[in-house]
Amino acid sequence: MIRNHFKIALRYLFKNKLYSILNIVGLALGIAAFVIITLYVGYERSYDKFEGSDEVFRVYMDYAEGGNFVPGDAQTYNLSGPTLKKEFPEIIEQVRLYRLEKVTFVNGEKIIQQPNGSLADASYFKIFDHPLIEGNLSDFEKPNTIILTKTLAKKLFGKKQVLGKSLEVFDGNGIRLEIVGIINDIAQNTHYKTNFLISYPTMNTWDMGNNAKPNWSGNNFFTYLKVAPGIDKIALRKKIMMSDFEQDPDERHNIEAISDIHLHSDKPFEAETNGSLSRVRFLSAIGFIILILSWLNYVNLATAKSMERSKEVGIRKVAGAQRSQLIVQSLGESLLLNLFAVALAIGLAYVLLPLFNNFVGKELVLGLSNLGIILPYLAFILLGTLVSGLYPAMVISGFSPIRALKGKVVASRGGVNIRKGLIGVQFFATVVLIIGTLVVSQQISFLGEQPLGVDLSQLVALKGELLSNENDSITRQKSVVLESELSQLPFVKGVTQAKTYPGDGYDNLSSNVGITYPDGTSNERLLFYLYGAQPNYFEVLGIDFLAGKTYLRKNPGVHNFDIVINETFARIMGFTDMSEIIGKNVKFWDETWTVTGVFEDYHHFGLKSKIEPMFIGDINWAFGTGLQNVLVKMDATGLSLSVMDKNLDQIQQKWKTIFPQSTLDYTFLDKKFEAQYKEDTKFGAAFQLFTGLAIFIAGLGLFGLTSYTILQRKKEIGIRKVSGASVLQILTLLNRDFLKLVTISFILAAPIAWYVMNQWLQEFAYQTRLNWWVFALAGIAAFLVAIISVSFQAIKAAIANPVKSLRTE
Amino acid sequence: MLLELNNIFKWVNQGGNRVFLLKDLNLEVEEGEFISIMGPSGSGKSTLLNVIGMLDGFQEGEYKFLDESVHAMKEKNRSKLYKEYIGFVFQAYHLIDELTVYENIETPLLYKNIKSAERKALVADMLDRFNIVGKKDLFPAQLSGGQQQLVGIARALVAKPKLILADEPTGNLNSNQGEEIMQLFKELNQEGVTIIQATHSETNAAYGSRTLHLLDGRRDHK
Known part of the structure; x- marks a missing residue:
């Protein structure tokens, strides 16, 4: 019987090619889209889930803003972790990570720039599930030691034994690090990507200023806690929020589950731009909608088509078929058709996945390994198949044999309405x-x-790292020479330097809370941002002044307390006539600063965020050390790609003559801004x-x-x-x-x-x-x-x- | 007595009027009879066959088949009964286009839950008997009308019914083919199968042992 049904189903599919193709293709597209979206959503939801991740939390800072605490900083103080661990017995481990955006390693001739590293406490390995595959953890307690991922070790040393070897780091000090451990590569589905870990005590031997000393003033550390299993996590969170170890009423510590970070957290100074829950939800919804659409489609087509088979149903009934037998037959046929569709869909998903990966920049895999993600959905797909097959089956099996044989089966009014409803x-x-x-x-x-309030076209940011030991002031001097050299190139319209620039995000920006306004009132709760730039920065970037002008360049080493502020900030301070603030003083960082100008608001963070209050001061004094971004504004000739290549060549030559031992990266500002x-x-x-x-x-x-x-x-x-x-x-x-x-x-x-x-x-x-x-x-x-x-x-x-x-x- | 119809009334309501399809119909059929039902279009021939075949119901009267009261039966038992004892032959053959000759003949056996080996034997018997062994793997579309009707009859017979109901079995065939089919019916009847056929043709009706004339849903005794 089953064989008979199977045969007739196959013959029927082949005989009605258009119908079969419409149906199978419709279903397959729907299922393939659903599978891919499911993989994507599953991947986005898989971030930071590991053995014991339920007990791991990240500490972050809330800042007071207008009477409420709001998430203010993903990073904390170097005292935060140890203090919390000491005070709360529920916390059994803590780790501090000082993030290194990029480090240039040298092994003999090999120079490799590597992103995503950290200075880390050895307790890292008690919290995260990345055991050493080689080496001894106790060695990581010593300064100047490093642990590499397998891939990085291979990149640097080839296939040789690497334990005990040492690496040089180019930061200007020629530090050597001993390799004491190797870990497996860390999967990309974490908010905190890691390629190497340098021991925390190394901080003392590096010139890291304030960061090396325990303090409550510089929050530049990511802190993670591991709590004892089974504790009341909500109560602990409340206790942490109520605590006030740093004794600052405008800040408080807070914690969040590590697996929540990727989709729920969007704080300033995140380790990376996180995902978006709403996007994931939107896509899930779309996935389900498409799948359901394709089923509705199937129901419609199958029911409509069943009319043509009324004769067969009539004959079968006359030959003694019971209704249940006909339902089984019809269901079997829809199962077969769906099976074809699922097979085609999986094939499609398999072929399209690399394209999709390329597109979303993920590493989704369709394979046995992640069957767990797909499996519940496969059950769902099966259920949907059954349900969508049931309606046509009921319709077809309900035909009266006499009418069916006379070819007089007309859809009932109700049936037509149902199908219209489906189309609706x-x-x-x-x-x-x-x-x-x-x-x-x-x-x-x-x-x-x-309008961004700033002109980013034809602007290129040069950022390099010196591979030679030089002291800071010499580097600064050389960079000024580079500026003037570059500005003499015929295609260059302007050159400046800045610690950061629009579209660069929070990476090189400082933030501060607490300021005294010109009228003497202080605001201890306002979060504002600041960075340093050359005085001509505004001219090169096309930022206009509403009042006053840029600060003057002072001789190197001379204190320069002149700053400019944006319009938003001036308005927050209570000024409506911008010229009134010129020459007035504000106080922060225990210094007195003079406002020389108010510049028109520009979008520093892209249009997803509001314009924040902002200061810009002289890069040569308080806001910058070492080699900063050199921003070069070029003329329109660079619009042609070949000319642009030549221009960049010339820029590079100038750079090389002044900084012969260095790396150099270009960034086009407009592209980077759009990339947000x-x-x-x-x-x-x-x-x-x-x-x-x-x-x-x-x-x-x-x-x-x-x-x-x-x-x-x-x-x-x-x-x-x-x-x-x-x-x-x-x-x-x-x-x-x-x-x-x-x-x-x-x-x-x-x-x-x-x-x-x-x-x-x-x-x-x-x-x-x-x-x-x-x-x-x-x-x-x-x-x-x-x-x-x-x-x-x-x-x-x-x-x-x-x-x-x-x-x- | 194979079956017995007593005072059967069947009607439909059209507009406000009751239109009778069968009106006070009585019929007794003994086993081994060959009955022809004649009458003009719309006289109720097909309706009567459908009622006898239990494919259609009626409003009044009683129907006994092998001394069982069909009119009092539930749908399920009724279908069991006709599955067991009745075979149908249609004017338009009504073969399943997607199945081969062999598979078409096999269909009723599938619904009777007969074992595969026995099914094979039964179908082979039929193919033999109607001389269509060579055509068993062809599809209906590849056969002539006469051949298709042979398959239709083979399918009706394969489950060894006591009664064959044939609704204008030669209506779509030319006279030669028609004669062959009627000859076949006659043979079957001689072997003991009861046959009731509806027909327009006097010649065909003559093959039967008696003829029932219908007009407007009643017996026409003229």
Whole structure:
């Protein structure tokens, strides 16, 4: 019996190729999209989950802002960890990590610049699940020791034994580190990427200023805690928030579960830009929507198609088949079809995954290893298959044999309504997705068009690292020489130096809380940001002054307490006439500073964030040491790529003559600024892709349903034509029902889409308006999709010779 | 007595009117009979066959099949009964297009839960008997109308029913083919199978042992 059913199912699939292809392709696309999204979401949710990760927390700082505490800094003081551990017996381990963005290692001839390292307490290994595969942990308690990942060790030393070997670090001091351990490479699904660890005591032998001494003033350390299993974590968190070891009413310590960081944390000074929960949720929702759309599609097509099999059902019933047997047969067929679709989907997902990985910059794998992620969803897919197969099965098995054999099976009114409802749901989802896509892309282009208050075009930042021992002041002097050398190049319009620049994020920015305003009032709660730049920085970057002017350059070594502030800051201090603040004094860091100018607000952090109060002061004095970013503004000739290459060559030559032993990196400022929205742009593109898919699937469904409707109304169409109806009138007739459906779906979908997208926009400090035309466009698009998929077949039916369709009756 | 219909009424409501499809119909059929039902289109021939075949119900009257009251039976028992004792032959053959000749004949056996080996033997018997062994792997579309009807009859017979109901079995065939089929029916009848056929043709009706005339759902005794 099963073999008989299987055979007939196969033959049926092959006989009705168009139907089978529509169905299998629709399902496969839906399932493939779902699988890929599931992998992505699973990966995003897998961050920092390891053996014992439930007991690991990160400590962070809350800052008081307007009477409330808000997350202020992902990093803490070097006293935070040890103090908390001492005070709270629930905490059994703590580790401090001082993050090193980039370190240049030298092994003989080999010079390798490596990102993602840390100075770390040895207790790192008691908290994180990265055991040494070689070496002895006790050696890591000594200064000037380092632990490498397998890959980095191989890069530096090849296949040789590396334990006990030493490495030189170029930081200007020629320090050598002994390799005391090797760990396996650390997977990328962690918020804190690590390629090497340098022992914490090394800090004392390096020139790290304040950081090396225990203090409550410099919070530059990531601190992680391990608590005893089974303790009341909420109570501990409360106790930590209530504690006040640093005795500062404007700050408090707080903790968060390590596995929550990637999707929930977006604090200043994070180790990396974290993921976004809302994006993950959006994508999950889209994944489910697409899958459900493709099932609805299947139900529709299968039910419509089942009408053609009424004869077979009649014969089987007459031959003695029971209803349950026919249901089993029908279910079996949908299972078979779904199996094909799943196989095709897995193949598709497998082929498309590398592309998708490339696109989102992840390392998703589809394989046996992560079956755990997929498995519950496979069960879900199976369940969906069963449910979606059940409706057509019930319909088909319910035919009365006499009517079925006479070919007089007409869909019941209820059945037609159900199928219309399904199409309605499909279009509802499609309209929501179209509006979503439009809003996302509108927001992204809105961000691109926003005036930044700064001109980043043709600006390149040169950042190098010296490979020779030089003292700071000589480096500073040389950098000034470089500035003037570069400005003599014909294509260079301006050169300046700065500690950081717009789009550089928090990496090289300082923040401070506590300032006394010119009128003598102090604000101990305001968080503000500051960095150093050459006086001509504003001119080179096109930042305008609203009042006053930039600070003057003073001789090296002479105190320069002149600073400029942004408009936001001046307004916070209570000034509406910007010129009034010029020449006034403010106090912070126990020094008195004079405001020489107010510059127009510019976006330092991109448009996701508000403009924050900000100071800029002289890089030659308090705000910078060593070699900083050299910013070069070039003329428009650089718009041609080949010219740009030549220009960069010349810049490099100048650099090499002044800093012969050094590395050099270029960054184009406009590109880097845009990169802040990279994730949003990708999200937008993913959104578009999946929306396209959803539209395609909905179109397939409508296409299938039309072919069925036309089949049913063939005679009617014939009679109407004989009675004189034009092709256009027939087309209108066939389209009318579906267009009514699309209209209703649109009316229901628009407010929901509006609500959801409004929520999404809240992520941005600067939002595009939700224009009426977005909704109109989505409506028109849905109409077009409907008309095209219906008319595909309707035209054929409308121009067919009526004699034919009437003769068959 | 194979079956017995007493005062059968069957009607549908059209608009406000009750339209009778069968009106006060009585019929007794003995085992081994070959009955032809004649009458113009719409006289109720097919309806009567469907009622006898238990594919269709009726509103009033009683129906006894092998002394069991069909009208009082539940759907499930009824289908058990006709699965066991009745085979159907249709004007339009009604073969399943996606199945081969062999598989088409096998279908009723599948629903009777007969073991594979026995099924093979039974189907082979049928193929032999109708001389279509060579065609067993062909699909219905590859056969002529007469051949298709042979398969239809083979399928009706394979489960060894007591009664064959044939609704215009030669309606779609030319006269030669039609004669062959009728000849076959006659042989089957001689072997003991009870046959009730609906037909338009006097010639075909003549093959039967008696003829029942229908007009507007009642027996026409003229």
